[in-house]
Amino acid sequence: MFDLAQSTIFLVTESFISGAGRVLLRVAAVLFLAYVVAMFVTLTFWSVRSATRHPGLSMVPLRPANQALLSTAPPTIQAPASPASRAA
């Protein structure tokens, strides 16, 4: 009797775990498929739209280079002003 109960519990548990695993797997698979399809459709749609609406679109420099910033001057690092000079 005890063995029968034990094996029944074992089978039920095993069946429940298998079932739960299958459900989780199916839900995850459907969500993943939905994500892939949505991504593919969205990117395809926007790629086609961009190609027709903004042909040749590219980044434009926002400001010209400041040549003064490009120079590598010799060491000019100075000690910070002292607290006394700040007070003054």
Place this chain on the structure above:
Amino acid sequence: MVLVGGRVDLVMVLAVGLVLVCVVYLVVLVGLSRRDPLGQERHAAPLGTDPGFDVLFVIPCLNEERVLGESLDRLLRLPHPRIRVLVVDDGSDDGTAEVVRAVQDPRVHLLQRHLPAARLGKGEALNAAVVHLLNGGIGPVRDPASTIVVVVDADGRLEEHSLHEVLPGFADPTLGGVQVGVRISNRHTSLLARLQDFEFVLYTEVFQRGRRHLGSVGLGGNGQFVRLSALTSLGRRPWTHSLSEDLDLGVRLLIAGWRLDFCRHAAVHQQGLVGLGAWIRQRARWFQGHLQSWGLVPQVLNRLEGRRRADLYYHLTSPFLLLVSSLFTLAFLTWIVRLGMDAVAGQLEFTWMWVSSYLFAFGPMVALAIIYRRVEASEDRMGLLTGIGLAHLYVGYATLWYVAGWRAVVRTLGGRTAWAKTDRLEETQRPEATPGLGTPSMGRPL
């Protein structure tokens, strides 16, 4: 595995497909990340020279008296002739403001915010700093295009050569911001901190470096260099209320037409969390912030082009994939439990699925551990077995993101966006002893 009774099991095909998509994306980024993009090679200025630009460090603080003094000391010793530091005390209860006032250096400035105008989020504190700066609160701004705002957390320790590595790149007028690497300073004393270091190194060494080729580099909350004119191009309040204001800012700068870059030759060292509860809270906050950034997807699709658009679209929506992955992982765990029950019943038979599952689950991380070992080797030698063991532990660590992710989803659905700030640890190291300082820990050629 994919064939059941001679028929194709669509569910298993999709499960394997998800893993393959992730692995292929990872392999592509690893491949890209091993070299610099053409025309974007290293432009470091030698230490001892003036790397140009005016530098304004902004440190947003909320109860940071434990760590702030050391950080200020460290920043003020960085070799640059035009440094200013603005500490934003965002309504602290502790002695944060006193720590700042005690610093006898004219380059240090304090902006105090008081309740109810304070504690409205890091983004608002940073906005207040920009407004204060533009209003001349810390002196004149020579030229917004040649002023670089550096956001550093109160526990952040920038490596000595950081400014000389990063600033020359801003000679390119289209460059809006640069993110440096992030290392965890207490990784030697805590396994959880070590795993965070593993995570940050992989994120920066693989994803950020790979994204340099795709034009989709992101900004982080610590060690973030942004041109002031780029910030003001977004308005006088460039940061939003987003819980991940750094991700949000980076994407909006890209949308506005600026280029972002990642500098692997310099890093900021910060404290890692040592408690699991605090870690979950922090990552749930980040995850919720990532969910908030979904509002940027239409602009990404409309304003960006090509690979940058595709990658940012994927990056912004990737939390969804993480949640889906959690379901696959749970299903995988039920399979493991079944195997255990079969073993108990004496019905266990070997199948090659065990091997393929193991390789899928742990293989990529073991491979990535090689990259981590090489980065870490610049400071400490890590044994091969230790590296492999760490990679296995990291797989378990990564699954904790599922807990954080679902917690963030619940909070988002409940309309709750308020989070307590992460507490700092007591500082135990003098700046001179901070790991990696003075050594280019991220600069090792890989």
